[in-house]
Amino acid sequence: MTSRIRLLEPHLINQIAAGEVIERPFSAIKELVENSIDAGATQIDVIVRDGGKSYISVSDNGCGMTEEELQLAVERHATSKLKDSNLFQISTLGFRGEALPSIGSVSRLHITSLYEGAQDAWTFSIEGGTKSPLKPAQRLSGTLIEVRDLFYATPARLKFLRATTTELQAIRESLDRLAMAHPQVGLSLKDDQRVIFNYRAQKNLMDRLQEIMGGEFMENSIPLDLERDGYVVKGYVSLPTYHRATANHQYLFVNQRPVKDRVLMGVIKAAYQDVLARDRHPLVALFLTLPPEAVDMNVHPAKTEVRFQDVQKVRSLMISAIRHGIHGESQRASSHTAQVAIAALRPPMLPLNQGKLHLAASHRPAFTPPSQSLVAPFEVPVYSHLSENESTYEETPTPQIQYGPLGQARAQLHSTYIISETPSGIVIVDQHAAHERLVYESLKAARMTQNVPRQMLLIPEVVELKEADCARLLTLKNDLGACGLGIEALGDQSLLVREIPAALGEINPKSLLQDLADELSELGEALSLQDRLDAVCSSMACHGSVRAGRRMQIEEMNALLRQMESTAYSAQCNHGRPTYVELKLSDVEKLFGRK
Numbered sequence: 154m155t156s157r158i159r160l161l162e163p164h165l166i167n168q169i170a171a172g173e174v175i176e177r178p179f180s181a182i183k184e185l186v187e188n189s190i191d192a193g194a195t196q197i198d199v200i201v202r203d204g205g206k207s208y209i210s211v212s213d214n215g216c217g218m219t220e221e222e223l224q225l226a227v228e229r230h231a232t233s234k235l236k237d238s239n240l241f242q243i244s245t246l247g248f249r250g251e252a253l254p255s256i257g258s259v260s261r262l263h264i265t266s267l268y269e270g271a272q273d274a275w276t277f278s279i280e281g282g283t284k285s286p287l288k289p290a291q292r293l294s295g296t297l298i299e300v301r302d303l304f305y306a307t308p309a310r311l312k313f314l315r316a317t318t319t320e321l322q323a324i325r326e327s328l329d330r331l332a333m334a335h336p337q338v339g340l341s342l343k344d345d346q347r348v349i350f351n352y353r354a355q356k357n358l359m360d361r362l363q364e365i366m367g368g369e370f371m372e373n374s375i376p377l378d379l380e381r382d383g384y385v386v387k388g389y390v391s392l393p394t395y396h397r398a399t400a401n402h403q404y405l406f407v408n409q410r411p412v413k414d415r416v417l418m419g420v421i422k423a424a425y426q427d428v429l430a431r432d433r434h435p436l437v438a439l440f441l442t443l444p445p446e447a448v449d450m451n452v453h454p455a456k457t458e459v460r461f462q463d464v465q466k467v468r469s470l471m472i473s474a475i476r477h478g479i480h481g482e483s484q485r486a487s488s489h490t491a492q493v494a495i496a497a498l499r500p501p502m503l504p505l506n507q508g509k510l511h512l513a514a515s516h517r518p519a520f521t522p523p524s525q526s527l528v529a530p531f532e533v534p535v536y537s538h539l540s541e542n543e544s545t546y547e548e549t550p551t552p553q554i555q556y557g558p559l560g561q562a563r564a565q566l567h568s569t570y571i572i573s574e575t576p577s578g579i580v581i582v583d584q585h586a587a588h589e590r591l592v593y594e595s596l597k598a599a600r601m602t603q604n605v606p607r608q609m610l611l612i613p614e615v616v617e618l619k620e621a622d623c624a625r626l627l628t629l630k631n632d633l634g635a636c637g638l639g640i641e642a643l644g645d646q647s648l649l650v651r652e653i654p655a656a657l658g659e660i661n662p663k664s665l666l667q668d669l670a671d672e673l674s675e676l677g678e679a680l681s682l683q684d685r686l687d688a689v690c691s692s693m694a695c696h697g698s699v700r701a702g703r704r705m706q707i708e709e710m711n712a713l714l715r716q717m718e719s720t721a722y723s724a725q726c727n728h729g730r731p732t733y734v735e736l737k738l739s740d741v742e743k744l745f746g747r748k
């Protein structure tokens with residue numbers, strides 16, 4: 154009897170590999186562009202048709218291939234890149250020798266290349282795995298690779314391709330990532346004749362990021378640069394008040410390779426945990442560089458996953474870098490917030506002249522004051538003593554008090570917003586959001602010194618919760634105690650609350666405990682104890698901040714502003730909402746057509 158086990162033909166092996174390496178047109182393009190980068194190209198031009206489904210070409214000015222190399226390149230596991238056959242010393246983007254044979258097995262692949270310094274170029278093709286003989290060709294430099302009818306040889310895969318626009322979007326995305334990692338390379342993408350982007354070669358990362366992420370990101374982000382024992386993290390992360398609903402704008406790189414790595418994504422989440430709502434995501438472009446042997450790139454054929462030798466070291470480096478960055482800028486609200494506010498304030502879009510005419514001709518004569526009963530009783534503003542007219546105000550010598558960057562409080566509106574004046578603009582503070590952050594930071598600080606002012610409840614409160622929730626809170630009993638929250642077990646499904654942090658004022662212990670239990674269950678074990686306790690303080694601050702809707706005196710408002718100026722992270726509440734917006738006078742002037 155003949156054996157039923159047989160070796161697969163090389164052609165089939167390649168198609169199987171193609172299933173992993175070349176998932177969609179964007180993955181073929183990614184592999185080809187990576188090859189060009191590995192070949193030392195300084196200019197790479199990509200052209201696609203039908204979202205890469207019918208045609209892809211990648212042209213570079215790299216080192217090219219000799220006649221022999223050209224033929225070898227499409228052989229499986231043929232690579233020029235694995236120095237000393239060491240999988241843990243990888244300094245190139247490719248190393249598996251799989252991309253070209255895979256692409257050649259499922260499409261019509263044509264390669265034309267001129268080896269650096271050689272006289273003649275050569276061309277070679279492979280269609281559905283069948284090779285044709287090498288021929289002389291014309292080419293000025295580098296390599297041109299053309300891929301027609303991707304997956305024509307594997308109809309099952311063809312069916313999974315998406316709409317042209319979707320494929321094109323994915324191509325753009327993946328090329329953007331490569332472009333960020335290699336600013337020194339010029340990279341262009343055309344959809345047939347239409348230029349989609351043309352990134353010129355840049356000397357530094359910042360210029361490339363500006364091109365791709367846009368000026369708004371650069372303006373609202375914080376530069377990072379931290380090194381520890383040969384591990385380096387560099388890049389930009391957004392201010393906590395500048396965030397998105399998805400993590401799509403998180404660009405991560407390890408040793409100049411774009412990666413999608415769960416560990417790193419988790420680290421970013423943890424680093425912002427303190428300053429951002431859980432369903433919002435910061436924008437980041439972070440570049441991690443570590444010794445090649447400290448990271449395994451060979452986790453998946455697509456090479457976008459990595460395995461770190463020392464996850465803890467990576468985690469702590471990244472968290473320190475990001476937190477330090479955020480901390481340094483923690484009192485800066487994003488300019489984006491102010492722009493949104495200004496845009497919302499802009500009058501309806503009438504051409505300026507027309508607007509004026511309209512007012513003069515019809516509105517003014519027809520204007521009647523609203524009936525007395527509709528006007529809310531107007532309290533004399535507390536600041537009325539300041540001045541009747543501007544000139545006396547200007548002549549009045551500025552009081553001795555020094556006002557900080559958040560300016561001098563002038564008024565409170567709707568018992569919620571503090572309006573303050575700075576030399577160059579107007580600041581609007583959301584008193585509730587600001588207060589929430591202040592309570593939070595004070596709780597955190599007090600927790601550190603084991604000295605949280607607390608209030609005993611006159612009658613201890615019995616709170617009923619699910620068994621699992623009770624257990625979850627009780628495992629942290631001592632730590633919660635250190636935060637000022639005294640609880641005790643009382644049966645399987647209830648707890649006794651004896652004391653709460655004084656900063657919280659009057660609160661509902663049941664809803665506080667329920668929120669804490671939910672929070673802890675959601676965070677799971679992902680965070681360190683410290684971080685979990687911070688989350689506890691954050692939840693408590695949220696419960697304790699009832700200041701919206703409370704009238705404040707000018708002195709009290711100024712005190713709040715000064716406290717914000719001296720408190721870390723005061724530009725955003727615990728959920729990442731801004732606590733204040735600053736409108737520049739120049740913008741306000743524009744609103745009124747003064748500039």
Ligand code: ADP
Pocket residue numbers: 184188189192213215216217218226227231232233234246247248249250251252253254296
């Ligand atoms: P890998 O990149 O893992 O080595 P590939 O199948 O992608 O495997 O490419 C095989 C080999 O072909 C590469 O090692 C390289 O020597 C050569 N090659 C591919 N593309 C180019 C290019 N654009 N310029 C020069 N050499 C190339």
Ligand code: MG
Pocket residue numbers: 184187188246247248250252253
């Ligand atoms: Mg390759």
